[in-house]
Every structure is written in structure tokens, then in C-alpha cells.
Amino acid sequence: MRQRRADEYAEFAAARAGHLYRSACLLTAGDTHLAEDLVQETLGRLYVRWGRMTRVGNPAGYAQTVLTRAFLAHQRRRSSGERATDVFPDLPGAADGDASLRLTLLAALARLPAKDRAVIVLRYWEDRSVEQTADVLNVSSAAVRTRCVRALGRLRELLGEDLSEYARP
């Protein structure tokens, strides 16, 4: 029984680590060291709670929630207020033309307050609804909407033109 759970955990961690890391890289606006740290922390917490979690269902969604909260807790410890980070991201293969666009996007994310960035990542990368996002962040739906509108406005300002390449039919 215990062995089965351990196997399940190992399988889950191996399957989700890559996605969690990519989410973490967006949340941290390209700080890959911090992203690694957050993913390990998230997987560690899941390990401890694995037994209970499997009964809850949707461990992937739960993992994302743990990751987002770990990120926000980290940001709070780091500064008293919301502060945009200004770290140049390490992006693999930064030589081609697309890469500069990606860097532009990460730089724009870096200029958002942490909570706004979390809203953007949950809504547009994780595809969560406003209500689901509100659950993860422990705030009201109205607060998520407000943050979302504000963050989108800021991103539009920062990269409106640049994103035109992503126009899809």
C-alpha cells in the first residue's frame, strides 16, 4: 500500500516537474534559480501530503496552487511591499529573433507586481477561470478581475506592438 503511494508520487513528480518549472519561470519572470527552488519546495510539500492529496483528486491543479502560493510567500519575505523585480532572465537559446520577443515578454512580466503576475500566469498560462484564480490566491473574484484588468493594461502598454507577431487567425 505504502509502496504504491510512493510509486504514484514518483510518477506524478516526474510527469509534472517540467510543467511546474515552466510555470515557475513565468511567475519569476525568468529567474531560473528561484524557479528551481520553488518547484523543489512544491514537490517537497506534495510529498508530505501525498496520501491526503490523492483523495482530493486533481493533484496537478493542487500542485499549481502550492507553487503559486510558495512564490507569493517568497515575494512577501523578500520585500515589505509589492516590488517589481528587475533581473535579466536567463533564457535558453537567446540568439534567434523569437528569443528577443520572449525576453521582452519576461521583462514586461518582471515589471508587474508579484500578485498581478500570478493572476496573469494563472489566467492565461494555466487557463484558470476568475473564480479558480481567486481560490488559489485567497482573494475575491472581484479582486482578481481588478488585478487582471490592471495587469493587462500594463502589459498592453509595455508590449502591445511587440505581440502583434502572435496574431493568429
Place this chain on the structure above:
Amino acid sequence: MPENQPHDAFEDRLTAALRDTGDQFDADRAALVAGGHARGRRARMRRRAGVLGGAAGIALVGVGGAMLLPEGSPSGPERSSVASSATARPSASATLVPFSGDDLLRELKKLLPKGRFSEEAASGGVNAPGAYAHLVYDDGKGGAAIGVSFARVEPGSRQVRELTECPDETFVEYDDCSTSRLPDGSLLKLYRGYEYPDRRVDTKFWSADLVTAEGQHVTVSEWNSPAEKDAPITRQDPPLSTAQLKEVVTAEVWRRVVDSLPDDPKKPSMSAAPDTRPPGASGEAVVETLAGLLPEKLKVVTRGGQETEYGYVVVDDSKGRSLVQINVQHGMADVAGQLYGNGETLPDGTRVTTRQGPGERGAAGVVMWTADTMRPGTDGFRVVISAFNTGAQHEDATRDAPALTVEQLKEIALSPKWDRMR
């Protein structure tokens, strides 16, 4: 696309851009999984040990096949976590059977090729922080000091990166250094350099540092002399090749040694904070700001720094290279008296002192000019900048004076741009 909010073309493009960008990031997944697993296991172990310790003062928990023995007196029920315990010896905590100094020497000798051993010294680390074994080994070609030491580090932390990254060649001269990731997720650094970075004596210092995904840190070091310092060179090279060093440092027994070390009470708990970086200005921002404040005629040849607080640039004004380094620090108020005793205080309360002296590393003819400043306020915000008449501290002078005057250094250190980092 998220529902219940009207969205427009921009949101679609943003979604596509996030996908595209996110997908570029690819991690060493095995290492992430191993690191997560290790954190989880340790958190669970602490939790169990805490519960048992609080309830009965007895902790017999098997971890990795090893026996945990109770030690010391039982703690009160209010103590819920070993990591938060504030005693030097683990009182209610579960501790693996510790290795004695003799055990460590015996294990080290088993791993070395045949030879004669002398000047043995070791500590199991039970009563002192850290464990080590040290001896002089002679394979017939000359006695050489060899040491192994152990510590526990936070996986994924800045400290791990510092241990496993090769040093910046601007500061340290060495022959060879490489870092690799082993199949089990451990990081291994193999280094061949010198005991004295300025090579005033050519004692060679070779080492191997292993940091496992679980935060076990093992260092094996060797010299081509029977002592680290102040002993004659007895042979061309240290006795163990890089491959042999790797074999010794990765021996399984050392991991058990690290596991048996008592918790360092001064260290924060592992699970409390994934963030182990000290608060501080990002090194990149420091370098960026420094570069922006340099006179225009100076060309920046290279730049670098640490994760926080420290950065450097090497500049060239066509008369030769000049290293300019800067520290941006917080919480230095307690040493202000020592630092600025001979300095001046500006009308706004900023303290300033300047120094012109020889370089720190003893290379020929190197001078170091410094402007050291501290802003008024309780945060002890210090900006200190130094310039050298060489491109690397351990290299001899390449020009008469640094590329910046003391006045210019002072001006850079006093720039309001640093205040953004307060």
C-alpha cells in the same frame, strides 16, 4: 481561453506568447524531482521526530535503513519541530549514530591507494560544527596532505551554487575546473588550482566538491606538500588524479556521515523558507548601475559579480585594463565607526572615506583606490567602490594608476542611483 470576462485579440496574443515563452524553459527534471523528494522526506522526518520527541522523548525512526537513537533529555510538548529546537546538541531530535574521528580516518584510508599514513587528525563533528579527517599520505613519491570534510547545505540554495560553480578567473588563477551533474542529481566540482591564489608559493591545491540533491556536501582536498601552508613542496603534483578524487568524494559512506551530523541550531529550518538568498541588491543590478555611472570614455571589457551585493567591471581607456569592483550592502551601521573614523560627513549625513593603498593580493605594483560611503539612516546602507591598476587582482600592474580617480570613485559611490537599492 478563460471565460467570464470579455477578452480581445490582445489576450489571445498574450496567451500564445506565454505558451511560446514558457515552453522554452527546460529544466533538469531528474534533479528537480530528486530535490523535491529530499525536501519532502526531510520535512516528514522532522515532523515525525518532533512528534515522538514531544510525546515520549524517544525517537526510533528508521531512515534509509539506519537506526535513529534518542539523545539527551525529552523536550516539552510545546516543541513541535526539531528544526526549531534551539539547543546545540539535539535534545529531542532523532540523530543517526554519529561517526567518530577514528571512523572517518579509517574510511578515508580504505578509499586511498596503498601508501603510508601519518599526522592523522579528525573530528566526528558531534561536539563541533562540521566533521573532517585529515592525514599525510605518501605513495612513495612524497608526503602529501589529504583532507575530507562534511557539511549539510540547503539544496537549491545560493550556497550550493557557490560551492559548485567554478571561480571567476578574474579573481583566481587556476589550472582546471569543471562542474557536472551526476546521474543521481548530485553536483560535482573538480578543481585544480593553487593554495595561494597569487602563487607566491606554488603549492598546488586540488579538490572535489560533491553536493547531493539532498544537500549532503563532501569535500576532498589534496596538496603536493605535507601541509596546506608553510611546508615545502614534496612532489610535482598532489597524489590523486582528478578521476581518483571523484571516486573518493562520491563514496557512499560519506553521505551517511553527513546524515549523522547534528542539526546546526543557528540554521533556519529547511522547510520554512525556500528562499535562502540573503536580502540584498541583485548583483546584476549592481553591475548594471555601475556600468551606467562610468565616464563615457571608458570601455567595459568584461563584467561579472555575485548573486547579490557585489559586482565588477573591467574597463579599458586604451591605456590598459583596470578592474573596478563595488559592494552595495545593507545593515553595516554597526561597523560605521571603524569604517569612517577618519572620514568626512557630508551635510546630508552621508559618511565618506577614501583610501589609496596596495592591492589585496600582493601582485607586483598593484594599487587599490577606494571610496567608501554610508548613507544616513538605520539601514546602514553602504556603497564601496575600488579601482585597480590591473585587470585582475592577482595579476601584476599593467598601468601606473587605476582608470578612475579617487574623486570619480567618490562621485560614483555617492550617486543617487544607488538609493533605489535601499
